[in-house]
Amino acid sequence: VYFPVINWEKNSHAFIQILLFKKCSGNVYDVSTLLVNEDANTLFVGGRDAVFALDLNNISREIAREYWFATQERQLECIPRGKDKIRCQNYILCLHKINDSDLHVCGTNAYYPTCDHMIVMFEYRQISEESRGKCPFEPAQKHTSVFVDGEFYSATSNNFLGTEPIILRSMRNPVRTEFKTSWLNEPSFVNTEIVHESESNPNGDDGKIYVFFTETAVEFEFYDKLLVSRIARICRGDLGGKRILQRRWTSFLKSRLSCSIPELNFHFNIVQDIFFLRRRKWQDNRGLHMTKLSVCAYSMKNIQEVFSKGSYKGPVTVEHSRVKWMVYRGRSSIDNFARSVGYNTSSDLPDKVLQFVRDHPLMDNSVNPIGNRPVLLKRGSSYTWIGVGRVTGLDKQTYNVMFLGADDGYLHKAFNCDGEMFIVEELQLFLSPEPVQSLRLSSEKGMLYIGSPSRVVQVPASACHRYKRCSDCVLARHPYCAWSRSAEECLLLANQTAQTENLIQSVKYGDASSCLKKSVRKCLFTLGNNVHLKCAPVSNLASVVWKFNGSRLQAEDSKYQLCDGGIAIFNITIDAAGFYDCLLVEKSKGKEFLTTVARYALYAQEETEEANVIATANKHNEAGAERFQSSVPPSLLNEAAKQESVDSQIEKLVLKLLGAGFALLFLLVWNFYRGHLSVPWKSRETRSKTSGAAGLGSPAPATEGSGSVRKSSATQTNIAGVNGSVLASFS
Template sequence: MKEGLSNVSTLLVNEETNTLFVGGRGAVFALDLNNISREIMQSTTLCKFYFSFQIRCQNYILCLHKINDSDLHVCGTNVYYPTCDHMLEKLKRAKCPFEPAQKHTSGFVDGEFYSATSNNFLGTESIILHSMRNPVRTEFKTSWLNEPSFVNMEIVHESESNPNGDDDKIYVFFTGTAVEFEFYDKLLVSRIARICRGDLGGKHILQRWTLFLKSCLSCSIPELNFHFIIFQDIFLLSRRKWQDSIFYGIFSQQWGRLDISAVCAQSMKNIQEVFSKGSYKGPVTVDHSPVKWMVYRGEVPVPRPGACIDNFARSVGYNTSSDLPDKVLQFVRDHPLMDNSVNPIGNRPVLLRRGSNYTRIVVDRVTEYISFYVDDGYLHKAFSYDGEMFIVEELQLFLSLEPVQSLRLSSEKVELLSLHMESNC
């Protein structure tokens, strides 16, 4: 590891300039992708001090996103005062966690920054935020986000060649504590949340996300009663047609054998079906009993709550989210959860591995094969062929076995870049 580079937490590959950017404590390093031992540049990130006493600068770089070939969007903890740099402009709203142990994810799309993180020092207020002149975020309600552990964020360009004039979507993946089930203990569930890129918030009611919906992601073996409900990582394998894209996720169990990892594949078609046609679920009070979550059986308002502004919405006079009627906003505020889960392709995992705790996955399509890179300190390479998955290679990545914090695949060079966390990398 490069001298002076410690507490590494994020990687960014720029194929055009053959550069690997590495974010750590107090600095961003630019390394030659052809020879990562050769340093191209080092940019030191200084902290601002907001305390009356002297404190060591602890600015952990947690987010790196490419703006263009020469500019990056960088976010750091900045001594518990999260700050981002974008073309020398300081953005003061929290877009990364207050400290590096808090789970987070982010995305940078066409000059716009999205983040799923904590909004306060204690990590008790979780938000999904779109940073713009008038930022839009989730409600501080357990029915929206309940103790989420954010995993990943991806954009799907659903507006491309779309006959319905639909909007692009931001999908956020996380594990959260279930609120819809009555259970003796905290029950964790894997979630997928959907946001429309054109959502500007409501005018009077719900001056937050007005088009926010979420659902459960299922990954199980029904006949064995194995339910993998804890998200570890997810990867979007994009196809030429966005409808054919597939999400590959790593899941583990909350109880039972904890050394089993499952990889499930979720298709865009199944995800769309749940959000566009599925029933809603919401909290109700029944005979003065505790709140129960039940399927909504009544009349659904028009336009469909949570649906992006499309040709139909525009045809009836709703051109932006701020035009939507109050009854639609009230409904989606109280019914953010879909009743149906998103089931995996084939209704079962594409890969099941005993004795391994997988933490990260990247996927590359090679001719008729799909290769998985999944690891728990070892790197396992698997091929999917003729409906079956075969692990064909195993490599130990580091001298000491450590969970890998980040994986990036350079598809042009067919190289896999990884890092793990040590006190002195």
């Protein structure tokens, strides 16, 4: 039923290999969850009625699969309840690693949620159990869960209609949220994270579970519903109350998660995904809150202070049935202070404290982002998933690279450098637009695994090989990539453990001055034609600037058309001859870094001598022409000079022939006019008349006749003396 496909997608100027695993029988694959198990070198994929095990190095190779169908009895019960046949199947929505050999798997099971244990070699253990509150009834319902030390924390709906939200701890010491709108009001759960706050904590505090979600706010009075982002906190050691809040969280608190642009008073309230960036100390952890348009970063220390030192907000009824929200002070967690007064567990807390906790789950202060603004704002995108990879550059600094999946099937790679956020790469994952529904990163393999409704793709975290030039590699400012001088290619920095002095990388500034200079490209043009000079940078961070003989060209000049692929020169004239430079401009901390990536020398075909080209260039910028003159190839100028010499000799010969022809025509006309040359038929007529006269009368003296002939000959000789050999053929 399933087959592997290797797909190649074209991105920018190079090809990037994308390994693809998809289903051939139908368009819907229903990928719902991914689990990366680096120890087993396996990617587990949860879909409809099946779990797949794929090779982590090459997901096009399927290792195994295990089907888990809803029974016919369950399906027959599901359909009469208003659900279609497709929905009344088993959608695997939860995959968690228990240990090296077991997985915890949960599925909708025809709207009868069920969880089970699965051996990594794909054998089910017969311990299936009805799992309300662990897994959603509806396949499309948003949910979240985490498996920690034999305890399963889940946030989902607890009934068939999806109207009873719940945050539940099961398996050991089951505890859940109270079913009240002040606790959870139409929530959409996003993510769950564990923070070991008990480690090296001077206050003796407990470990915490943080749940991120969006809900309808109850503290604001509007005509329409106002959605807000929330972060909720519960203590791992919470056992519930003794009389009040039995088997309910006594440590449940929530706060608003703020992500806004203060000067515009614009709030990003719909959280799409959360990624927790963990450090050695839990206080240094970072939470990344992603909406459709923005990403905000939060300090774990700030989050902890809001819950431990903040005030509580609760409603009070006033006159005319109005509700007013008041601020209260109080404590709810079990720490050294609580233990000192005899409260060792939550069940020891007095009823008055538990009553206050039940009625005041909302904190007054909101959790504000680092810098009080988003670290990334991208208009025109609609983000759905986020992942973060950490990499150390040549400058020994660690960079956090964000991988952002969008609902149109694009992947954006971005990172923050000294307060500036850059999107270094955009990659189209699918030929047809499909939303990214899950995203996992394997730091060990350097790979991203991305799921859409119908397929799973494998993409390298960095595609350094796509940068074919040194300037492109360096200007991309990709923390994963560096240019190798010896290999003359862009390589993955993590694989270059030795000879780092041979590498070029400039993440902070995008300074490509260490790259080799570009050679001049020769271009001959014909007057009146159009010329296109190519210059297409790979870097998303750079802007293109063109210079003509050292002077920057302006975009408003109608003679030129600046575009992403270069520059077009229309109706070119002799003044356009000269030197054109394409430069990439990177901006960082108010400074500009310029790198020349392409140079062109334009010559008109009618004007090819070096002196003429330089003279034309000097009209615009004499200094700029002299600066670039040394890089003009002399072979081009010599060849052009030889061609012009041949043309000049031919032109002189033609002029001589034309002059001789005009002189000959003039002499002929002059001789006919003076009578020195007679028309042939008149000469014959004269000779016949003379012969006739001599025959009829006495003959003329011989001397006169001979003298006449000699006179004529003398005249011709004089003319011939003037004109030389031109009339020799006529005498």
